[in-house]
Amino acid sequence: MKQLFLPILTALLLLAASASAQREAARITGSLTDRVNREPLPNAAVALLSAQDSAVLFTTVADGKGAFSFRSTPPGRYVLSVTYLGYTPLARNIRVDDTTRLLALGTLALLRKGVNLQEVEIVEEKPPITIKEDTIEFNAGSFKVRENALVEDLLKKLPGIQVEKDGTIKANGETVKRVLVDGKPFFGDDPKMSTRNLPADVIDKIQLIDRKSDQAQFTGIPDGETEKALNLTIKPDRKKGVFGRASVGYGSDGRFSVQGNANRFRNTQQLAVVASGNNVNNTGFGGSGGRGVMMNNANSEGLMRNWIGGINYSDNLAKGLRLSSSYFLNDLRRENEKRVEGETRLSTDSSRFTNNLNGSLNGTTNHRLNMRMEYDIDSFHSLIVTPHVAWNTGNAYSENQNTTLLNKDTLNTGRSLTRSSSNTPNLSGSALFRKKFDKKGRTFSTNLTFGAGGSDVESINQSRTAYYEQNAVSEVDTIDQKVTQRNRSNNLGLRMSYTEPVLNDRYLELNYGYNYNFSSSDRRTFNRSKPGEGYDEPDDSLTNSFSNVYSNHQAGLSLMTQRLRYHYTLGMNVQFNSLNSENLTKHNEIRQSTVNVSPLAHFNYNFSAKKRLRAAYRGQTKQPTLEQLQPVPDNSNPLFIKEGNPDLRPSFSNNVNISYNAYNQESMRSFFAAMNGSFVLNQIVNATSLTNDGRQVTRPVNVNGSYNLSAFVVNGFSMNQGQDRRTAINTNTNLTYSREVSFLNGRQNFTNTLNLTQGANFNYSYKELFDIAAGGSVNYNRARFSVDKRNNTDYFNFGLSLDFNINLPLGFIIGADVDYTANTGRSEGYNLQYTLMNGFVSKSLFSKKQGQLRFQVYDLLNQNVSVNRTVSGNYIEDVESRVLRQYFMLSFSYFLNSFGGKASRVVGGAPPPPM
Template structure:
């Protein structure tokens, strides 16, 4: 009887222990305290087990442990496996103290397969763990970016994420090299980066208060590994090639806690950082500094100088669809330019206490540009043919100075907040042109000539201010009301002076000269209701916006005055289904003022084939914008899905009007307001890594519908432009063996017109690129980049299907492989040319420009790296 009772008691205890669920949590890190993302965590007990991978913060959690005593193991490649038995004696949870893994002294005899957590989805942030996307030692950040799903890096260093351009780089939340993204991603060594965070940045107010309004800016924030915050890195290269090609640069970074100094200098004539079109010589210097002086004050500053000399040869074929015929133009131009630019930007932040925050952000830019242009233009229209020879020279300077101000105060009552923002901006510009046109007019068998020589000087200056105040009041838990008011005001003065050259002397043409001033004022009153919680938040708002556009023709004493009033609903929804799944929906509205050339009521006849006259009666545009974005990821497997949908509809869209004067060479272009303009765009990207991320397949595509409106000979014409693109990318990444990607895409571009006399247009483009590197004997690298473009449907013979191949081999040597010799061959088939098609209302422009052709270069590269007090090593 006693034995039966004991047995029964044991069974009851067993069943109770087995049926109860326990929670086990903890973090795993290395000896320096850095989280070991992707560490394989296993729990084993009688007859069962659980496994997971540590997340991007090194944390792990089990919510369904069935036995209070279990064997625990933590394994990460390159580290000694941690094993221990734990027993839960109180309650139903156990928080394991931080587990520290030690570096393994012999990793060759042990193979540990780990699921590295590569991606983390936030409300406005997608964060990639750099360790999950390893690159070759010595690579810069740009090579990591090329591996990230949904991210593109073009040949000029421009970065896009989910189809949106990255406008700014930050390091640990601080601006880095201002807006020069290409310099930033080339400057930083990849192996000091911990995370790469793509952020929809709504500004400082959103960061401090959670109040998010308007259209965000897409930025990239790079976080530095803790043990790499003290030290330096230096990269230098010198290369010489045939055809007098050269490329030299020096890049350096020093880190000392919160202090960082960076430098980038380059001299080259290989089109690097100078743009892809034409032949470019570049001399550039960029510096960046940031520091925290205690906990209250921090600052960062950047300065950039760029001297860019460019020669561009362009051929264009333009089809201008009019009511009864198509006006066709063949053009060939040779343009040489020399541009000098200076840019200074910075931020100063002051936080005297936990309730107040001040920030000031000045920016100054100056440009000095001179250019000379030679052009030949043939225009055919019905029985009239015009040949124009153009010689023109331009000298232009511009100065822009602006300052952004921001102040935020948090009250002691949670959620109560007031923010004040402001901007002051002054700009001035002077554009002087000397234009000589020689016309040969052929009509009905009669030929005539006309020569026109003008001096045109456009001077403009603008002063604008903008201010905003918003106050947030908590109603009850998670519910808030926001009151806001903003005002913007700008004053623009433009002077146009045109002189005709008569007997080699300039004579003022008062009909083509003018002084014009206009002011644009906008007031916006807003009330918003906000619901905010961890997984779900939304905003519903209503705004009233009156605008006033006033213009005065100072030369002729004519005034214009246009008033508009808009009621603008606003909405924002953010729902985080899980830590790996998020949805955002936004709607907002904004006004766009006309440009001063669009408003000036005078004629620019420097090109008699297309004279342009402004319209002082223009209304400002008003744009309604809707955007929906969905992100999903699998942290363990590394799958990631992006999907975006955007809709923009414009009221009072400013469009061109074109009227051809019968039996003349002249087409008169002006501007008017119209409705019916909208664009719809959707895109997606889905990346699937497999075989321990040695291989990745990414499917991506996009579609866009543009409803363009134009007036041709007083008749309204709607051009529906539809573009669809599908792409597949296959990536291979086997450490010290191969790092390559094959990318193929197919796109269709179709335009349909509302007027029956216009023929529909359709073009197709196939693009194939195979890019990668193979590694031999640890020190030898073979690199390649093969691109093939196949175009069809273009109407002129200049369009080609180029095949572009670049090859290089690199040998690393010296202690620590800090030195490298590289032999490169660019555009081996000598077929590099820029080809594009642009569609505007009733105009299609096919364009081909020259680009740098075949050349060879031998260069020496040196990379030094010292962080955390260690020895100098390769990056």
């Protein structure tokens, strides 16, 4: 297979090189002036479009004297398009012959808007990238994708955008947390629901947004709260019909995959229905006819069967009233096997080793209902209500075999079995009311948040553990128990904010917040009074009823300054915390009060529309969980016992973020750099105690001295190398340094961890013939321990990937993706090298290519594995999990594109599909 793969790759590269050499490039020059006064027009946008399909091939910007040039233009027919603010766009047909070396267009005069145009031809020219205040807008038609591609495939073509194997989207190194469709939520906040369902050819624009908070959008005053979001706008002609896809596949070893979706967009109304099922480890919606070969299941732990269904509906119900809602159902079953080896260094010459074999079978059913209602009461008042309902049920079964060694001597061996069932309902939501006053900048808002939920869990714990002395069994401990745990939680929050303009371009904000959280836990443990009969004997030592009330008052004052190029916020927050924990079983109570004072600072500076610097500081309080507070041991695994600590105090983190972003619209080059720091007071960590017979007991405690520092740089650029040829390159560098505090048998240890990753990926496409994506990464990890230097460890991870597709005559497409992974510095048996290779061949069917037959193979070399290492405190753990191995599948897909009316041809956009 390797002997076959390398010649194919070499042939593809030679084909690209020979295609580039077939035509000599020419230089095109010209200058732009005002038609009336003959003054130059600096910074005008100039583009070369394909005369065949109006796709944007080259872009540039005129210099200070209005001059422009295209240096390397291959022979062909083009449309020269010029746009300038306040002037009527200009278009001119030009031709570059094989013998042309220089095409001088001379002076081109533009008319101010309102002038009689007569001989000037007007087109709707769409540049590939447009930069606005907080938005980078990509014209989808400027980035070619193959037939029936998904939005996810389109995103991979955009400079500065990365799509991970699991579908996670990163823009300039930051994770995109929200994807909107025409400005509205699509199946809640899960980005993959839109990127893996919507076809690429219905998208008009992709807008990368630094999305402000709802409060800042209403007042127009930046508050420093932003998140990366994508907004997908639908082409107007695609809002007059129904589109979607359906596919069914069956393969070897009983593997199957079925999925379908249907979408209808009409004016402001959105209706989408999705459904899928598979047993090939696809947790969402995978590519079926797009660029991706398989279904993003590489290295997923265990074997999964998944059923999914959902409906999304959005519309403007009345003037100023907008509704977005969705219901989602997910039924997942996962079967897994794990081999775990861990080492705990006790001293310079002593280590404890744990070997664990685990088999598990888990099933969960999840219902989610999301809704967002926005009501603009009038130009001064608005209301946003967002209720959420979730209900989870689950069943779990696991078996464990454990062995613990002290150096080479056996301390214990054991087997355990756990069965459990759970029911977890949850209701939450918020209501935000906002008011503007007549005086600009004077606003008032109040936000009410609420939540109610809990869980009911019933489990059976059975185990038999043998303890050794001098390699002989000294004691056998048997556990056979039933545990019921009932948790409940209710929370209510209120935040009010008032802004007042002071001086010039300055605003004063006063805010007050109150939060109340009540949680309770009732844990009951029962033994069998007689073997083989029911669990009827209460175990008082493992039974406890516990309640916890946490509340806080927060008050803040900040001054916000907004100028043309920059804006900043300086303020101070004071938070009063109260914690009241009551042990209802033992009739004792713990009360705590803390005060946190933290400054608040945000600074944004715009060097230009394309360069931006941001800096921010924020303090944040985090409360201990109910499980961490409840003083009852969890002995579901008798060798790893977890205890709660009702004396825990809230932690407080100080977070600093600095970032710089630059985007060159002409060269389509992006640069992003960021540094982040976090220092935590009263951090909650697990203190570990090891008994002489090999048990491990953990108990959460508060510590100081931990921190985390990180920096990353992302550099991306796209190159047009001729008509219908495009190259995109992205590099990323990540550096993380952290210090963790841990305790082992009462002894404090500091673990300093360094992680350095360098990655790069490359995309090249040539006309409709083929496209290639290649990438690589090197990851270095170093851990240093303060107590025992023998624990110090260094290890590497290496990764290479290749993905290519080739269009053949008669509607055939072949493609493959290859991922190579190598690990070094691990425990014996975990330094693995493996190659995951997938491939497919597909055939378009029917006259309009609405059908597709595909044969695909997953893990062609049958080498897929999953290996992970964790370093924490003075403990190192290596885990190997069961994964999906080789299978073959034959599938059929049908693409529905039913649109009413005739789609208009737009210059710079993708042509409409044949009807």
